Amino acid sequence: MKRALLLLSLLALPVCAAPTRYYVKPVYTSLRFSIVKWGVLKEEGIFRDFDGTLIYDPAHPEASRIDVVAKASSLDTKNSGRDETVTGEDFLDARRYPTIEFHSTGVDHNFVTGNLTIHGTTRRVRFPVTSLGVHEIASIGKMAGFETTFTINRRDFGVLGNRWGGAGRSERQRGAAHHHRSDHASVMWDG
Numbered sequence: 001m002k003r004a005l006l007l008l009s010l011l012a013l014p015v016c017a018a019p020t021r022y023y024v025k026p027v028y029t030s031l032r033f034s035i036v037k038w039g040v041l042k043e044e045g046i047f048r049d050f051d052g053t054l055i056y057d058p059a060h061p062e063a064s065r066i067d068v069v070a071k072a073s074s075l076d077t078k079n080s081g082r083d084e085t086v087t088g089e090d091f092l093d094a095r096r097y098p099t100i101e102f103h104s105t106g107v108d109h110n111f112v113t114g115n116l117t118i119h120g121t122t123r124r125v126r127f128p129v130t131s132l133g134v135h136e137i138a139s140i141g142k143m144a145g146f147e148t149t150f151t152i153n154r155r156d157f158g159v160l161g162n163r164w165g166g167a168g169r170s171e172r173q174r175g176a177a178h179h180h181r182s183d184h185a186s187v188m189w190d191g
Contacts, residue, residue, distance in 0.1 A: 019060070022144055024052030024068055031070050035154075045086065047100070049074035056144055058134055064107045066114070070100045090163045092119060112148070118157035125150060 031047040052068030072094035075087050087094040097120040104114035105124075113126045132145030154160075 019055050019057035019063065020142060020144075022054040022056060024050070024054060024066070026050060031068075043077060043082070045075050045077035045083075047071070047074050048076050054144070056134075058131075061110075061131075062107050064104070064112075066102070066104045066112070068102045072098055072100055091159050091161050096120070116152070116157075118154070119159050121157040123152075123156055125152065 026048060031050050032044060033047075034042055034044040036042050047070040050068060050070035052066065054064070054066045056064045072092045073087050075083055075092070075094075077083050077086065086092060089096070092100075097118075099117070101117040102114055102125075104112050106113045107129075110129055110131075111126055112129050113124065115122050116125045117123075127148045127150035129146050129148045132147060134142065134144045136142050
């Protein structure tokens, strides 16, 4: 299973009272993953290249929408050999499936539902979201912060790792996402 924590602090370019568009970029945020490999080794990575938008109105959160797209090839595990393996055809296959995407389809009572696409396979996911608040910062602009944690199974997305003994194994994976400005975003996958 993969568990994701999404923490979004977003900076709005326009400052207005209605729904605000925040930009999700890597400057203040990170998109990470981790997995417990072979039941004993925790491995972590971060995606360095991603982009997205959040439309948010605190008075009508049910009308919110978030879209985030990460380049699968931007994975950095602090080990170039592991990066090549994980972005290679046995796992993410970044040449064939260059993006990992999330597009929300609804917000209801502090839960976000949407379509998560990994390895060319799209699955509907639903996860809780906690608002950390909206704040105006004089030198930066309007910011909004959010946090979530959820679990997925990478095999549901066709990420098998067969050459590495992953076909019959049941590895737990968790993930987390962090975002700190509307023109910047981050996600952390933590296992």
